[in-house]
Structures are given as structure tokens and as C-alpha cells.
Amino acid sequence: MKPLLLTLLLACGGESPPAAAPAPLVREPLDPPRLLRRMSLDLRGALPSIDELDAVEADPSQLGALRDAMLDDPRFEERMVVLYQERWRTQTDEYRGMYYDFGLEMTDEYEFLRAIGGEPLRLAARVVASDRPYSDILTVDWTMANPLLASLFPIDYPDGATGWQEARYTDGRPAAGVLSTNGLWWRYVSPIFNYNRARTAAILDLFVCQDILTRPVLLDTALAPTAAGAEEAIRSQDVCLSCHATVEPISATLFGFLPEDDFSALEMTRYHPERERAGESTLGVQAAWYGQPVDGLAGLGQAIARDGRFVDCAVETAAQGLLRRDVAAEDGPLLREAREAMVQSDLSMKAALRAITDSPIYQVGALSGGVTAADAARESTARILVATQLRSVYADLSGYSWRRFGADLLDSDSGGYRVMANGVDGESLSDPLQAPGLTWALVAGRVAQTAARDIALHDLAAPAGEAFLLDQVDAGSTPADPAFREQIAALHWRLLAKRPSEATIDALAALWNEAYGLSNNPTEAWATVLSALLRDPAFLAY
């Protein structure tokens, strides 16, 4: 009889039992039309056209070319504004300067708020959309302004122009890209005696992804019982110096933006070159970026742009925007490839976006193989449309804008539903929520209803060729008409990027009949069908 141990060894292959490797995680990509839809929503804030869907359905290899075309689409720049808002959060509903400080009326408030907060976002979006080196966001001598912003701030807006344009400040501020915009520093304020330290924390967070405010600090409160004591402790105590040795030299470059009065709109409107010299003398340090001396704010912008972490942070920011979640260690391959693509292309953010959207991590639609609980929690196989995406999708579909008192209700909070629909307000919500909560569902449902009615009203009265969606039927069409079913199928394809089954078409036709029976009005009937599609999970998810 063989010894038991020998029996076991032979049975298991004659060697000691190897640790079996866990089954690999497999990311199943979305089908090509739905992946095209995801890319279009992420890069253009809009649904793909019927022609684009047909093309990729017939030949999935066209996906890459269509994606590349999206990066050159005029809507891409506007989409970048939204993505940067989610990370930089400069578009809030409240600044210390108010619309009435500039003689504006309450009805101007929304445009006032979005002009101010949009300035740095639009500068970044312009750099990305025009495919300039990404470092330009911290080094260029221009900003972005519209006529309203140019009327508020000392900006030389181009004669005869309209809309957002590249423009220059006239108050002597240094060339430091977004670091020289009022919009950034209206959002990230520093009380006078904070000496720009809060703003330095923002710089570190936004541009090198270092959140110093979350560092644990074992502070001996006895060291700093008074403001003067705190200032002394900052300069002498190790526990303080671990952060402040970095913070103070950066803060010293920002004194041109430090107001004499925390709430004076006039003080916050202008850059104050004469205060630059006060930075080093007040803080008792030489202006520097992580130990490297810099020449003022312009030098700071250049130093950050030279820091390898700047590119890493740029890639991380873009990845978070497209994956719709925080990045994790498992995203390393994606981040590394995107970073490499960016560095190899003279810091082209478009190259990074191509790499991200080419990644299986981005394209995932389902998980299989060895799926762990952590995998399931991390991977975003489906994303939901948050407020600002709903806004842009409807605007692109039909020009529909849900407004009241001059404000866009999907892009404001004081009178709108931005946060309720999972958008970022810059204050209370810092990341776009991906949980389809109750308020999100209410807002998404309500805007679907009102937009659907608006579209139906327009389309059934529109001349041939001018309908937004209902281009195969008119007010006299009935379910008995062949074009009726074709119309429903086209709507389903356009809005959901899915071919409907016959049963689905039957169900939607039945819904039309029921609505028509109640209202005797084809507009109401089509609005009901449209509303159902616009509330379909396949529309609201992507």
C-alpha cells in the first residue's frame, strides 16, 4: 500500500499543491452602438446621430474614427467645461461679490454666476479643445471671457466679437493661465489673515492632486493659543512645518490677489501688482514650489507645469471624469497609458482621452470571470446622466432648456435642481453622484416630461425637414400607418442606441393609443411616448 502522502502527491500532480491563481477579471465591453453612445455623451455631451449609430452597427471598426471626430467636434469644448467643473468646482451659486455690486439686475444673476465660475474652466477647455500643450493652462497670458465678464473685470475683449473668446486682462497680472483668473480666486478665497494658504491648498489639490487638508495633524493646541502664536508655530514647530514649509512659499506668490477687504467686489475684481512684494516679507519665506525658487506667480505656473505630478493629476482628473468614479490602484494600466500618450504627444490632453476611451476599463459594460466584491463595487459598468449631462443632451436634441427666472434649472441650485440631480455645485457636492437616488429620479422624470412635450409641440407643427425627432409622422399619423412603427423604432435607436423588439414597438404604440384616447390629441400622445423613452433606464444610463 502506498503511503497516504504519496497517494496525495500523485493525485495532485506529484508536487506540492500550487496556490491556484484566482480567475482573472474579465471586462466585457459595451456593444458598439452603446459604446459609441457612451463616448458621445462623455466627449460631446450629446447622443450620437442615427448615421453614426448605423455606421458603427454596420462596421464596429469605425468606432475609433468616430471617437476621434468627437474630439474635434465643436461640442467637445463645452463638454470639457462641464468635466472640469466637476473637479475644479468653480461654478458655485454664491461668491462674495454679488451681481448688484456691478449694477446688474436679479435676472442677470445666473449669467453673472456662470460667467465668473466659467472663466478658468473655459480656459482649460480651450487649451484641451485646441490641442495645445496642457501646460498652457498654467502659463498662457490670456483668459476666456464673454461680453458680460469683460464688462465686470478689467479685460480687453475683442471688438465686435460675441460669446466666449480668448482675451487679456489689462491690470498687469502675470501670465499664469488659470492661476491668473479671477474666476479661480473668487471660488477659492482667502481671508486677509489667512495669507492665501487656503488658495495654496486648492492649487495643490487641483493641479497636482495633493490634498493637504486631509493630512492627519497631531496639533498641540498649547502651541498656538493665539493668532500670533499660531503664526509663530507655523514657522517653528515640526508638526506645522511638515505642511507649511511647502504652503508658505507658494502662498507668497499669490499676494496680488489678496484683497484689503474680504468682501469688496472692487478689490476682488482687480489684480494688485503692488502687493506682490508683500508675500515674501509677510510670510518670511522665499517664493518657491517645493523648494525650487520661483519668480512670482508666472514662475509658479511654470514650476507646477514642470512637476511630473502635474501630468499625472491631469490624467487622473480626465480619467475620473470619464469613468465617472474615483480612480483606483487597479486603474494603473489605464492611467499609465494615458500619461504616456500625453507625454509622447507634447502634452496633448486629447491623446490622453483617446487612451482612456480605448481602455477596457472605460469600455466595460459587464464583468465576468473572477469578479470579487471589490471589483463589482469599483467598476462602473453603467453610468447615469447627471444634471449637467441631461441639460446638454436636451439642448443638443432639440434646443430645449429648462429655465425659470433666467436660470437654467439643471445648472443651478438656488432655484434649480443641479445638486438634486447629482450635479456638482462646488460647495455641498464635490463629485457627481452615480447613485440613482430619489431626487435624481424625480428631476430626470420631470425634465423628461417637459422636454418631451416641448419636442412634440415643435415637431408636429414643423415644416418637413425641421423636426428634431418626430420626422416620419405628422399630427394625422396613427399606429396603423407603416411610418408610425418606423418612427418609434427610430426614436428608440436614436435615444437608447438599441434596436427595439417588435414587442417593444407594440408596447409603445399601445401607450400612444392610450394617451390619445385620454386626450384626443396627437401631441399629447407623442409627448407621452417620448417621455417614456426619455425616462427609460437605457436612456438615463450609459
Place this chain on the structure above:
Amino acid sequence: MPTALLLLLACAEPPAPAAAAPVDWTDPTADDDWTGLVPSTPIAPTWGIAEIEAQFDLAFDGGLPTPHEALATYLELLTHGDADCPGSDFNQGFAVFGLCTSAEGYSYSGAAGLLTTDERTYLDDGSWTGYYSTFSAPADYFIIRPDGTRLSAGGTFNLNDGNRGSGAEWRSSITGTWQDSGHDGWLKEGYSGTLFYDGSRDVEGNAVQNVRGTITVNGVSVAMESVRVDATQCRTGFVSGTFYLRQPDTSWFTLILPTGCSTCGTVTWEDGSTIGEACLDPRPFFSVIDLTSTPE
């Protein structure tokens, strides 16, 4: 235990790990091949002596900013208000959230106020001893005239006059941003800065003025340290002290005027290198030699 069961147990796969295996991930901050794509561009002086002198002239062309002009302009504009707009003369100020327009067509917006302290004792000859001061509340307002010109204010000023019988003394300052498109000189161009004055005048009328602070006027930024205007020395008096002038790329020249009867001195760059000899026009400084402001 049956052998078959033993084999099953022995050959079974271990349980799946609770988390995914870590991926190959390099800390990007540890990259040692990063050469940087933005070159460092050290700043060099681009202005010569002629340009430096012209820039100083431009900065002082409209006169030295004083709180006295800001106060006088404000008080004059306040006289065009009425009981409804700005609605109150409490502390010689107002608080209007939005905009109101008086019967005379002057519009007021924001918050303004003054605090005056009068501790003077009058003598038989009409002169006085003691102390008189005017402080502004933090200004955050604008006033628009019927012709559209506007005073915009964000900051503070204060004026202090004292007299101990042996002559007058004063201290004053103006900080923040002030601009009046309906005015002349520095106030029309707009002022941003922090400027402090202190001075004295003896019973014979000889005045000395000390000035320090930083200003931006006419797009030129100048800082002043230990600047002294002395009307009692030399034939016409002298100006001495240290002046700094900002080059638009945010670096600064230094001009030191030594004590003496000249208003010329050596200009140096940030690295200590000498640019040359520059002269200042002293007239703007002598025009503010006496900053007493107390009403009779």
C-alpha cells in the same frame, strides 16, 4: 476518512482572494526620467534707465494718492443724496443693497461710512490744540453721477491731525482700490495700494513728510520705503528713500535716493546688478508736503 474525499479536499482550489491582486503600478512622482516640458525662463531686466524714469513719471504724474482727495470726493457726492436715497446720513454713510437713485440723479450702491473724532481745544487766537481724526468704515460702494461717471471704492482711509502748540502733526493712510472716472489725476486713473503718511510742520511753517507703502497707478506699480520729503533742507527741499519699480513680468528694480539735495540715485536689479543712475521728479512729493486736513 475515505480516500476519495481526502483527495477532493486536498486538491480543491483555495478560496478566491477577497480583493483583486494589485496591479503593476509605478508611483509617477518617483519617475526619474521626467525632464519637464516647460522650460524655466529666468527673468531679466528689459527696461533701461530712460524707461525706468518714464515709468516713475507715469506713476506719479497724477500726484501722490492721498486719503484727503478720496474723502473730499466722497463727501461732495454724498451731498447729492436725499432722505430716500441713499436714505440715511448715519455716520455720513449708507448701506444700499442694490441701487438707489436720488432726486438729483445720483445713484448709490454698497456700504460706506465715516467716524469722526473731534478732541480739539480752541485758543483765544482761534488756533487749536488737541486731536481730530476721520476714519472710514471698510468701503465697498460705488456712486454714479448723472453724467455716468462713477466713484468706486473698496478699502479704507484715515486721517489724523494733532497739534500740541508747537506745530502740527499728522498721520494718514489710504488702502484698497479707489477710482473716480469723473475726477482728475491719480483718482481718475484708479489707485490700488497701501500708502501711509506721517509728517509734521513747525510753528515757522517748515514741513517734513514721511511716506511708505505700495501703489499701482496708471498701470505702474511702485513701492516706497523710508521715503522722506524735507522742505527744510537744500534750496527747495529734498526727497530721499528707497523706491521699487515693478517690471511687468513681476520682477522689481530698486532705486535708492540718498539723503542730499539731489533726486537722483542708483538703480539696481533683483540680483544686485547695477542698471545705472536715475532721477525722480520731486514735484509730486512736494505737493503733498503738508497733509493737515482738519476743518476750521
